Amino acid sequence: MTDATRVEWREWGREAFAEADDRDQPVLLSLSATWCEGCHEMDATTYAEPRVAANVNEWFVPVRVDVDRHPRVRERYNMGGFPTTAFLTPDGELLTGAGYLGVDGMRQVLESVHGLWNEEGRSAGRIPRALNGDRPPAGELTEAIENHLAGQLETKYDERHAGWGTDAKFPLPRTVEFALKRDRSRALRTLDAIRDHLTDDVDGGFFRFAGARDWSDIAYEKTADTNAAVTRAFANAYLYTGDEAYRDPAAAAVEFLTDDLWTGYGVGGSLGPGLGRAYYAAPADDRDDLDAPRRDLTVLAGANALTADALLTVAAYTDDDSARRYARRILDGLERDLIDAETGAVAHYRPAGDDPVVTDLLEDVSRVVAAHVRAAGVLGEGADVARAVADRAIETLHVDGSFVDGPRAGPGLLDRPFRPLDGNVELASALVDLAALTGEDRYRSVARETAESFAGATERLGVQVAEYGSLVGRLRRGATVILVGAEPRSDLHRAAWRVADHEKVVVPNAHREDAPAPRTVSEGTAVVVAGDDASAPATTPDELMLRVSTVV
Numbered sequence: 001m002t003d004a005t006r007v008e009w010r011e012w013g014r015e016a017f018a019e020a021d022d023r024d025q026p027v028l029l030s031l032s033a034t035w036c037e038g039c040h041e042m043d044a045t046t047y048a049e050p051r052v053a054a055n056v057n058e059w060f061v062p063v064r065v066d067v068d069r070h071p072r073v074r075e076r077y078n079m080g081g082f083p084t085t086a087f088l089t090p091d092g093e094l095l096t097g098a099g100y101l102g103v104d105g106m107r108q109v110l111e112s113v114h115g116l117w118n119e120e121g122r123s124a125g126r127i128p129r130a131l132n133g134d135r136p137p138a139g140e141l142t143e144a145i146e147n148h149l150a151g152q153l154e155t156k157y158d159e160r161h162a163g164w165g166t167d168a169k170f171p172l173p174r175t176v177e178f179a180l181k182r183d184r185s186r187a188l189r190t191l192d193a194i195r196d197h198l199t200d201d202v203d204g205g206f207f208r209f210a211g212a213r214d215w216s217d218i219a220y221e222k223t224a225d226t227n228a229a230v231t232r233a234f235a236n237a238y239l240y241t242g243d244e245a246y247r248d249p250a251a252a253a254v255e256f257l258t259d260d261l262w263t264g265y266g267v268g269g270s271l272g273p274g275l276g277r278a279y280y281a282a283p284a285d286d287r288d289d290l291d292a293p294r295r296d297l298t299v300l301a302g303a304n305a306l307t308a309d310a311l312l313t314v315a316a317y318t319d320d321d322s323a324r325r326y327a328r329r330i331l332d333g334l335e336r337d338l339i340d341a342e343t344g345a346v347a348h349y350r351p352a353g354d355d356p357v358v359t360d361l362l363e364d365v366s367r368v369v370a371a372h373v374r375a376a377g378v379l380g381e382g383a384d385v386a387r388a389v390a391d392r393a394i395e396t397l398h399v400d401g402s403f404v405d406g407p408r409a410g411p412g413l414l415d416r417p418f419r420p421l422d423g424n425v426e427l428a429s430a431l432v433d434l435a436a437l438t439g440e441d442r443y444r445s446v447a448r449e450t451a452e453s454f455a456g457a458t459e460r461l462g463v464q465v466a467e468y469g470s471l472v473g474r475l476r477r478g479a480t481v482i483l484v485g486a487e488p489r490s491d492l493h494r495a496a497w498r499v500a501d502h503e504k505v506v507v508p509n510a511h512r513e514d515a516p517a518p519r520t521v522s523e524g525t526a527v528v529v530a531g532d533d534a535s536a537p538a539t540t541p542d543e544l545m546l547r548v549s550t551v552v
Contacts, residue, residue: 005043005047005048005053006047006048006049006050006053007047007053007056007057007062008057008062009030009062009063009064010061010062010063010064011063011064012063012064012065012070012073012411012412013411014411016061016063016411017061017090017091017092017411017412019061020061020089020090021090021091023061024090024121025059025060025061025090025117026059026060026061026087026088026089026090026095026113026117027060027061027062027063027087027088027089027090027092028056028060028061028062028063028085028086028087029063029065029073029077029084029085029086029087029088030042030062030063030064030065030083030084030085031065031067031073031074031077031078031082031083031084031085031086032064032065032066032067032082032083033066033067033068033082033270033296034066034068034269034270034272034294034295034296035208035221035222035223035269035270035271035272035273035294035296036082036083036221036272037219037220037221037272037273037276038082038083038099038100039082039083040272041100042083042100042101045102045103046101046102046103046106049103049106051107052103052106052107052110055107055110055111055114056110059110059113059114059117060087060110060113067082068269068270068296068298068300069298069300069348069349069351069358070358071348071361071363071405072361072405072406072410072414072418073412073414075405075418075420076128076130076131076412076413076414076416076418077094077097077128077412079097079098079099080099081099082099083099083100084097084098084099085097085098085099085101085106085109087113088125088412089122089124089125090122091122091125092411092412092413092414093122093125093126093127093413094125094126094127094128095113095116095117095124095125095126096109096112096113096116127413127416128413130418131413131416131417131418133416135400135401135402135419135453136402136419136421136453136454136456136457137455137456137457138401138452138453138454138455138456139452139454139455139456139457139458140452140455141448141451141452141455141472141475141476142455142476143476144458145455145458145468145469145472146469146470146472146473146476148458148459148461148469149178149461149463149465149466149468149469150178150182150183150466150469152461152462152463152466153175153178153179153182153183153186153463153466154183154186156462156463157186158213161193161213161214161215162186162189162190162192162193162215163190163193163194163215164190164463164464165213165463166213167212167213168209168210168211168212168213169193169197169209169210169212169213169215170208170209171194171198171206171209171226171229171230171233172190172463172464173226173229173230173232173233174229174233174422174466174467175463175464175466175467176190176191176233176237177232177233177236177467177470177502178466178467178469178470179466180233180236180237180240180502181470181501181502181503182469184240187237188237188241188246191233191234191237191246192245193215194206194230194249195234195245195246195249196215197210197215197216197218198210198215198218198230199249199252200222200256200280202280202283202284202287203256203260203284203287204249204252204253204254204255204256204260205222205227205252205253205256205257205260205271206222206226206227206230206231206249206253207219207220207221207222207280208220208221208222208223208226218277218280219273220273220274220276220277220279220280220293221270221271221272221273222256222260222270222271223269223270223271223303224257224261224267224268224269224270224300224303224304224306224307225300225302225303225306227253227256227257227261227307228257228303228306228307228309228310229306229310230253231249231250231253231254231257231310231311231313231314232250232306232309232310232313232314234246234247234249234250234253235247235250235310235313235314235317235318236313236502238250238317238318239317239498239500239502240500240502247318250314251314251318251320254310254311254314254320254322254323254326257307257310257311257326258311258322258323258326260295261295261297262326263297263299265299265329265330265332265333265336265337266299266304266307266329266330266333266334267299267303267304267307267330268295268296268297268298268299269296269297269298269299269300269303270295270296271293271294271295271296272293272294272295272296273293274290274291274292274293274294275290275291275293278290279291279293298349299333299337299338299349299350300348300349300364301334301338301339301346301347301348301349301361301364301367301368302348302361302363302364302366302367302368303367304330304333304334304338305330305334305364305367305368305370305371305372306367306370306371307327307330308327308330308331308334308371308374308375309367309370309371309374311323311324311326311327311330312324312327312371312374312375312378312379313374313502315327315378316377316378316497316506317497317498319489319494324378324379327375327378327379328379331371331372331375331382334368335385337350338350339368339385339389341384341385341388342388343388343392344388344389344390344391344392344393345359345360345392346359346360346361346364346365346368346389347359348361348364358406359407360392360393360396360397360406360407361405361406362393362397362403362404362405362406362420362423362424362427363405363423363426365389365390365392365393365397365427366393366423366426366427366430367426367430368385368386368389369386369389369390369393369427369430369431369434370426370429370430370433372385372386372389373386373430373433373434373437373505376437376507377437377497377505377506377507377508378488378497378506379488380487380488380508380509383434383437383438386430386434386437387434387438387440390430390431390434390443393427394446398446398450399417401449401450401452401453402419402424402449402450402453402454403419403423403424403427403428403450404417404418404419405418405419405420405423419453421454421461421465421468422464422465422467424450424453424454425451425465425467425468425471426467427450428446428447428450428451428471429447429467429470429471429474431443431444431446431447431450432444432447432471432474432475432479433479433505435447435479436479436481436505436507437481437505437507444475447471447475448475451468451471451472451475454468455472470503474503477530477531478530478531478532479503479504479505480501480503480504480505480528480529480530480552481504481505481506481507481528481529481530482496482499482504482505482506482507482526482527482528482529482544482548483507483510483520483521483526483527483528483529484496484506484507484508484509484510484521484526485509485510485511485520485521485522485523485524485525485526486508486509486511486523486524486526487508487509488508488509490508491540491541492524492525492526492538492539492540492541492544493506493508494541495526495541495544495545496508496526496544499544499545499548501552510527511523511524511525521537522537524539525537525538525539526538526539526544526547527547528544528547528548528550528551528552529551530551530552533551534551535547535548535550535551536550
C-alpha cells in the first residue's frame with residue numbers, strides 16, 4: 001500500500017486482471033501522469049480519505065497506470081482527460097468512468113459501480129466503439145478531402161480569440177502547419193495567441209493548453225512532445241514570414257528542451273505545473289526561492305524523435321548550431337538505447353529493473369522515421385535507420401490496409417486492434433517523405449493505401465486531424481523534392497531548406513553514386529522535382545529560387 005494514497009495499487013499487467021477474475025471483482029483503473037496536477041491532488045485528497053481507500057481496496061482491484069509509459073492503455077480507456085478513473089470488468093471491458101473525482105463524488109461512484117456489479121456482473125461491460133471491430137470506410141483520395149479540411153479551418157475558427165473551437169484551446173500544431181499553406185492568416189493569428197498566452201516568458205517552452213476560450217485558465221504543464229511539435233510549427237511560420245516574432249519563441253523552446261528537460265543524452269518527458277500560476281507569474285530571480293516543478297526525466301522514444309525533428313527544423317532554417325548539435329545527441333541516444341538498427345524495433349523507453357520493454361508502438365515508430373528522414377535532409381545521415389524502422393512497422397503494424405497502434409497482445413483490451421487516424425497520418429506522411437528521399441515507391445504505395453483506408457469518413461473529420469488533408473494532397477500531387485548536388489550546409493543546401501514550403505523534402509549529396517534519391521544530379525547543382533515535373537539545374541541559390549517558381 002502506498003502511504004500517499006492509502007490505496008493498494010497494482011501494476012498494469014496480466015496479474016492484476018487475473019486477480020480480478022479470481023476475486024470476481026471489477027478493476028478500478030487510474031490513469032495518471034507525473035505532470036498532471038489533478039492526479040496528484042486526487043492522491044492527496046480523494047485516495048487519501050480512509051473510507052474511499054477502504055472501499056476501493058475491498059470492492060475493486062485498483063490499478064495505476066502512467067499514461068506516458070503506457071500510451072496504448074491511455075488511448076483505450078481515456079475518459080476525456082487526466083486523471084481518468086475507469087472501471088473495467090476482469091476481461092478489460094468498460095463499465096463506466098469519469099475524470100477528476102473529489103471525495104464525495106468518488107464515494108458515490110464507488111457505491112454505484114459496486115451496486116451495478118452486484119446486479120449485472122460482467123454483462124454490464126462494453127467494448128469502446130473504436131475497438132469494436134468496425135473499420136473506417138475506405139474511399140478514393142480526391143480533392144474534396146483536402147478542401148473539406150481546409151474549409152474546417154474557417155468554419156471552426158474562433159475569429160474573436162484565435163485558435164479553433166469555442167471551449168478549451170489547445171495549440172494544435174499540426175493543424176497550424178496545415179493552415180500555414182492554406183489559410184496563413186489564421187495560422188499566424190493562432191501562433192500569436194499561443195505566444196501571448198501559452199509561452200513561459202522566463203524559462204521558455206509552451207504550456208499544454210488553455211482551459212477557456214479566451215486562452216485563460218492555463219494548464220501549466222510543459223510536456224516534451226507538445227513543446228517539440230509547437231516549436232516546429234513556430235519554426236515553419238518563420239520560414240514563411242521571416243518574422244522574428246516566430247523565430248524567438250522557437251529558439252526559447254529549444255533552450256528549454258535542451259536545458260530544463262535535458263538528461264545528458266535526450267529530453268525527459270515533462271515538467272509539472274509546480275505552484276502553477278504563482279510559480280510562473282514570478283520573476284526569474286524569485287523562482288529560485290520557490291519549489292521547482294516536478295520533472296519526469298524518462299526518455300521516451302516518440303517524444304525524443306519529435307524533439308530531434310523540431311531541432312533539425314530550426315537548424316535548417318536558422319543555422320542554429322546548438323539545435324543541430326543537440327539533435328545529433330538525441331538521435332545518437334535513440335540509436336544507442338532505444339532503436340535496434342538490425343531489426344528496426346523501437347523501444348518505447350527503458351524501464352528500470354526487470355520490467356518488460358514495450359516495442360513497436362505506432363506513436364514511436366512514426367516519429368522515429370520522420371526524424372531520421374529529416375536528419376537525412378539536414379545532416380546527410382539517417383536514411384538507413386528510417387528504412388529499417390519503416391520496414392518493420394509495415395511488416396508488424398500494417399494490417400488490412402492501415403496501421404494498428406502496437407502489438408495486438410496484452411491484458412485488458414490491448415489485444416484488440418486500434419487504428420488511430422492521427423497515428424496513421426503521421427506514419428503515412430513520414431513514408432511519403434521516405435519515398436521521396438530514397439526513390440523507393442513501395443513506401444509511397446503503403447502511404448496511399450493507408451490514406452485510402454480512411455477516405456470514406458471524410459465528412460466526419462474535423463480540424464484536429466487537418467494533417468490528413470496535407471497527406472492526401474501530397475499523395476495526389478506528388479511531394480516536392482529538392483535534389484542538391486552538394487554537401488550539407490553548403491550554400492545550395494541552405495537555400496534549398498529556405499524554400500518556402502515546409503512539406504518539401506531536401507536531399508543533400510544527391511550527386512553521389514550511392515545517393516538515396518530517385519535520381520542523381522551533377523555536383524554543384526540543384527534540381528527541383530514536383531510530381532512528374534523537374535526543373536533545369538540551378539547552380540546558385542538565386543537560380544534555385546527561380547527554378548522553384550517554374551515547377552511548384
